Amino acid sequence: MAKKKTIYHLTKGLRDRVDAFVMRFSLLPDQALFDPYIMQWVRDLEQNWERIRDEALCMAASDIPSLGEISPDHGRIAADRRWRSFFLEGYGYRRQENRARVPTTAALIDRIPNLCTASFSVLEPGCHIPRHRGMTKGMLTYHLALQVPADRENCWIQFEEGDRLHVCPWTAGRSILFDDTYNHEVWNNTTDTRYVLLIQVRRPCRWPARLLMDVFFQGVRYSRFVQDIRKNLDRRGT
Template sequence: MVSVSDEAGKSLVSRLKQKRRRHVKQLGKRLIRGLADFLASQSLVGDKPVMNTADFPFLKQFTDNWEVIRDEIAEVLKHREAVPTFQEVSPDQKRIAKGNNWRTFILFGFGEKLAKNCAKTPVTTRLLEQVPNLQTAWFSILAPGYHIPAHRGVSKGILRTHLGLIVPKDAERCRLRVADEICIWREGEIFVFDDTYEHEVWNDTDEERVILLFDFDRPMRFWGRVVNASFVRLLKLTAYYQEPKKNMQSFEERFEAATRRADANLEKLSEPAHG
C-alpha cells in the first residue's frame, strides 16, 4: 500500500521537476535570442525567412526522386494508426499539436538515425544521408482541417526544408506562413526556410497533407559553425532533446511490432482453407 506521505513526496518531486524544466526553457529562450543575431551575421546564404533553393544544389536529388519518396511513405501510411503524433514524441509540442491531427514518422533525430524506420524508406534514407550536416528528418502528416498555431524554431544555425509529396487538390488552401511570406506546397516541389521566424500552417481542405521535412546546418563562417555546434551539443543535454530521443526509440519499436502483426495477419488470410 502506498502511504499518503509517499504520494505527497512524489507530487513534490514532480512539481520541482516541472519548475526546473520551465526555468531551463526560459534560460534557453534567452540564450537563443542572444545567439540569433550573431548566427545571422555569420550566414553565407543571407537571413531571409524563405531561402533561395539555388544555394543548396543537393536538394535537386529530392525533386528528381520525389515520386519514389512519396511511394515509400504511402507504404508506411498503410499502418497509419501506429505512426505517433508529434506531441507523443515531443511533449514540448503539445501547444501546437492536438489530438491525432499531426503525425510524424521520424527517420533522423538530431543526427541520430532510427535504423528500423529508415529501413522502411531506403531511397529516402539514402538521399538524406547525402545532405551536408543533416540534423533531423521526418515525414509530417497533417490531417484535414487542422491549423498549427504560430511558433518559432530553436536555432538560427539550422535551416528547414519541406518537400511536397501528397498535397490537397486545392493547394492554395493548404499553406505555410513564414513571417509575412506564404508558401504553398506542390507535389515534387521543395523550399527552404528559417524556422526561427514566426510560422504557422493551415490545412483548410478535407484532404491530408504529407511532406518530407528535414533540417540541416545553415552554411556559416567558421565562428558561426563553432558556436552553433556548441549550442546543439548543449541542447542534447536537455529534456528538450532527451525526452523525444527516448520516445522516438519507443515508437520505432511500436511501429515495427505493428507492421509485423499486420504482415502476419495478411499471411493467415492468404493461407488456403482446409477442411
C-alpha cells in the same frame, strides 16, 4: 500548478545570443524564405520525389505517431494530434528501424551535408499548427512536398516577415526552404492528408560561428528535449 517550461522558454536568453553571433558570420541574409536551389542536394531530392513519396505513403497516417505524443516540448503547437511525424534522424541519432522501412529516402538524406533532422511530416484533414517560431537561426528548414490535397490552395504555410505575409501552398514534387525563427503558421483546411519530407540543416556560416554551432547542437543532442523524444519513440517502437 505552475506551467512546465519547455526547452524553448528555458534557453531563450542563450538562443538569442547564439542567434546574434551566428548572423554576424552567416553566408546568407536574414530573411524568411530562400531559393531552395542554393542547397545543392535539393535537386537530387526533387528528381527522386516520387520514390520518396511512394515510401512515405506505404505508411497510413494513423500508423505514424502524433508529434504531441512523442515530444512534450512541442507543447501547445502539437496539441492537435492530427500533426504526425515519422522520424528518420535527429541530432546524430538515427532511427534505424524507421530508415529500414524507407531505404531510398534514407540513402538520399545520407548525402545531405550538415543534416540536423529528417522526418516525414503529416497533416491530416482539418489540422492547424498555431503561430510559432523555431529554436535557432543556426538551422534552416526544408520541405519537399510528397502528397498535397487536391484543393491545394486550402493547405498552406504562412510566414510573417516584418509587414509582409508570405502564404505558400505546397506543390507536389517542389521545395520550400525557410528560416523557421520567423513566425509561421500551418493549415490543412481540406479533406485530404498532406505529406512532406521535412529536413533541417545547419545554416551556412563562416568560422567561428561554425564552432559555436558545434557546441550548441551538441548541447541540444543531449538535452531533455531530444532525450524525451528518443525515449518515447523507443517505447512506441517507431
